[in-house]
Amino acid sequence: xxxxxxxxxxxxxxxxxxxxxxxxxxxxxxxxxLDFDFLAFGMGHASDFGLGLALARPERKTIxxxxxxxxxxxxxxxxxxxxxxxxxLMVLLMENRRYExxxxxxxxxxxxxxxxxxxxxxxxxxxxGMGRVLRIxxxxxxxxxxxxxxxxxxxxxxxxxxxTTEPLPPVAHTDHAGRVxxxxxxxxxx
Amino acid sequence: MSxxxxxxxxxxxxxxxxxxxxxLAIPDSENRHLYAAIEEDPDIVxxxxxxxxxxVAIAAGLWTGGRRPVVLIQNTGLMEAGDALRGCGVGPxxxxxxxxxxxxxxxxxxxxxxxxxxxxxEPLLRAWNIPYSLLMSDDDLGTVAQMDRTAEESSYPAxxxxxxxxxx
Numbered sequence: 001x002x003x004x005x006x007x008x009x010x011x012x013x014x015x016x017x018x019x020x021x022x023x024x025x026x027x028x029x030x031x032x033x034l035d036f037d038f039l040a041f042g043m044g045h046a047s048d049f050g051l052g053l054a055l056a057r058p059e060r061k062t063i064x065x066x067x068x069x070x071x072x073x074x075x076x077x078x079x080x081x082x083x084x085x086x087x088x089l090m091v092l093l094m095e096n097r098r099y100e101x102x103x104x105x106x107x108x109x110x111x112x113x114x115x116x117x118x119x120x121x122x123x124x125x126x127x128x129g130m131g132r133v134l135r136i137x138x139x140x141x142x143x144x145x146x147x148x149x150x151x152x153x154x155x156x157x158x159x160x161x162x163x164t165t166e167p168l169p170p171v172a173h174t175d176h177a178g179r180v181x182x183x184x185x186x187x188x189x190x
Numbered sequence: 191m192s193x194x195x196x197x198x199x200x201x202x203x204x205x206x207x208x209x210x211x212x213x214l215a216i217p218d219s220e221n222r223h224l225y226a227a228i229e230e231d232p233d234i235v236x237x238x239x240x241x242x243x244x245x246v247a248i249a250a251g252l253w254t255g256g257r258r259p260v261v262l263i264q265n266t267g268l269m270e271a272g273d274a275l276r277g278c279g280v281g282p283x284x285x286x287x288x289x290x291x292x293x294x295x296x297x298x299x300x301x302x303x304x305x306x307x308x309x310x311x312e313p314l315l316r317a318w319n320i321p322y323s324l325l326m327s328d329d330d331l332g333t334v335a336q337m338d339r340t341a342e343e344s345s346y347p348a349x350x351x352x353x354x355x356x357x358x
Contacts, residue, residue: 052253077240077244080240187256
């Protein structure tokens with residue numbers, strides 16, 4: 001939650017796409033028309049949706065908050081990101097090494113997500129050829145690294161080791177079509 | 191009258207006519223000539239995801255952001271993309287435009303061994319309540335615009351099914 005509070009405090013006009021555990025936690029720190037809860041929209045595909053949004057709306061950053069378990073469901077997305085992601089896409093991967101939302105089942109322990117992203121072509125990739133892959137180990141490092149990352153061209157794929165210390169609120173899915181309409185309206189799309 | 195199958199140039203023109211901005215496609219035997227035509231088109235952006243579920247989710251993001259994507263997909267990929275189609279199209283009523291290659295169709299007409307993907311294709315689209323038209327020759331190219339109108343008016347995915355490889 002400290003990470004999300006810090007991110008929310010620095011929020012300007014970014015679209016924030018959340019899924020899985022982030023979907024439950026992000027609303028505790030942000031209620032913004034450009035927040036988008038992707039949880040009901042397709043397992044493992046939040047960053048794909050974010051890639052499409054970022055391509056469509058180059059005037060603002062799209063930031064995707066997703067988990068490591070979700071990434072395992074669509075590893076090919078990294079290759080697609082390495083080839084097609086625009087400079088305004090940032091994927092923040094919450095690495096907790098477990099399927100937290102379903103009860104904490106563990107992930108394969110030896111997977112190196114930053115190395116996967118590099119091997120998929122994200123580093124130096126994307127349509128800008130300026131893709132970056134980072135692993136940020138501490139909250140202080142995030143606080144010092146994020147402002148520059150926010151301003152520079154990406155795409156960015158950032159691995160953030162996290163653990164949850166506060167209880168998760170319940171899942172609340174409502175009106176998926178309405179949320180899409182609301183996001184389009186917030187983006188000025190009618 | 192036109193020859194058998196659909197010309198890639200005709201299909202590309204139909205995509206341009208509906209103001210397509212992006213095509214999400216994975217190469218397959220049937221779409222290869224259309225894929226090549228899109229690749230050469232100066233106005234339509236070709237995006238090549240690794241699997242079809244990605245295609246559907248990227249298309250949903252593009253549409254939400256105000257663009258007009260088309261997903262070019264084989265029926266096998268439609269099956270792979272089921273959860274993405276549910277989550278990014280059917281559930282939130284996002285008007286995805288789907289051009290679906292009907293692998294197995296020529297076999298069912300006696301020219302090749304029947305592919306197991308053939309018999310499930312129409313029932314699958316019907317199960318999703320996705321309206322579709324058949325694009326079997328250049329005479330049917332108007333179905334692309336029809337798909338576009340149907341998706342827009344219903345705010346729901348719509349499809350065309352093409353039954354053989356696009357001609358160069």
